Amino acid sequence: MPIKYYLFLSLALFAIGIMGVLMRRNAIIVFMSIELMLNAVNLLMVAFSKMFGNADAQIFVFFIMVVAAAEVAVGLAIIVMMYRKVHSVDINILNRLKH
Amino acid sequence: MPLHEILFYFLSAMAICCALGVILSRNPVKSVLFLIATFFAISGHYILMNAQFLAVVNVIVYAGAIMVLFLFVIMLMNLNADAEPQKSRVVQLAAVLSGGALFLVIIAALRTVDLNTSGNLVTGDGEIGLIHHLGQVLFKEYVLPFELSSVLFLAAMVGAMVIGKKETQQIQEPSVK
Numbered sequence: 001m002p003i004k005y006y007l008f009l010s011l012a013l014f015a016i017g018i019m020g021v022l023m024r025r026n027a028i029i030v031f032m033s034i035e036l037m038l039n040a041v042n043l044l045m046v047a048f049s050k051m052f053g054n055a056d057a058q059i060f061v062f063f064i065m066v067v068a069a070a071e072v073a074v075g076l077a078i079i080v081m082m083y084r085k086v087h088s089v090d091i092n093i094l095n096r097l098k099h
Numbered sequence: 100m101p102l103h104e105i106l107f108y109f110l111s112a113m114a115i116c117c118a119l120g121v122i123l124s125r126n127p128v129k130s131v132l133f134l135i136a137t138f139f140a141i142s143g144h145y146i147l148m149n150a151q152f153l154a155v156v157n158v159i160v161y162a163g164a165i166m167v168l169f170l171f172v173i174m175l176m177n178l179n180a181d182a183e184p185q186k187s188r189v190v191q192l193a194a195v196l197s198g199g200a201l202f203l204v205i206i207a208a209l210r211t212v213d214l215n216t217s218g219n220l221v222t223g224d225g226e227i228g229l230i231h232h233l234g235q236v237l238f239k240e241y242v243l244p245f246e247l248s249s250v251l252f253l254a255a256m257v258g259a260m261v262i263g264k265k266e267t268q269q270i271q272e273p274s275v276k
Binding site (some may be wrong): 001002005006007008009011012013015016017018019020022023024025026028029031032033035039042043045049050051053054055056058059061062063064065067068069070071072073074076077078079080081083089 | 103104107111114115118119127131134137138141144145147148149150151152153156160161164165166172173177186190191193194195196197199201202206209217225226227233237241244250251252254255256258259263274
């Protein structure tokens with residue numbers, strides 16, 4: 001397949017992720033949209049890695065997955081703590097860092 | 100039309116439709132399930148590109164571990180389908196417009212670009228994505244980042260523990276006095 005198809009596909013996934021971040025108020029769904037954007041970037045990296053015949057990009061995708069796993073653990077812990085405090089995951093309520 | 104093109108279009112349509120389902124469905128549990136389907140479609144793309152190691156890791160780490168974590172958190176929180184307040188129509192329209200504008204701007208920028216190659220991906224052959232080759236590269240050239248990622252995981256684990264535990268201490272303190 002031409003590389004442009006992969007570009008369009010991952011660009012569409014990235015744009016959908018941005019729309020999700022901007023239009024949802026549920027913090028967990030915003031988080032999932034961020035995961036979607038990370039995966040779009042991963043897909044494009046693997047496509048370019050196959051195009052150039054270079055394995056470094058696939059190692060980089062591996063490290064992106066590692067960082068995403070760590071990020072999800074800490075982020076979900078923060079969301080759970082916020083939910084215990086204010087009983088909501090609405091990001092419009094979470095804009096105050098205190099109380 | 101060869102088989103891998105049919106598979107490409109099918110997996111692409113599945114990925115985009117499921118990604119739309121993630122951001123459009125009201126129920127957060129359904130969003131998680133749509134996201135798992137998206138990850139499976141992306142894993143299918145990895146298999147089409149013969150990146151088998153990343154396909155397996157994507158299924159195990161993303162669809163297996165991270166999404167189960169999301170599912171547990173959502174089920175712990177008892178979020179009902181219609182309890183979530185929606186943003187106003189104007190904000191939603193602005194969000195869709197800005198996302199679509201970004202999409203169009205980057206497509207317009209890429210339309211004239213010369214990718215400086217023959218433009219074809221080798222889909223079925225090549226041993227770059229196999230675990231043997233990736234393991235050689237990972238443990239020869241990228242040993243230091245690999246070891247540092249273990250430190251990152253340790254920090255993330257301790258951080259998640261500390262953040263999750265803080266609240267119980269604050270609850271216990273008033274009961275002591």
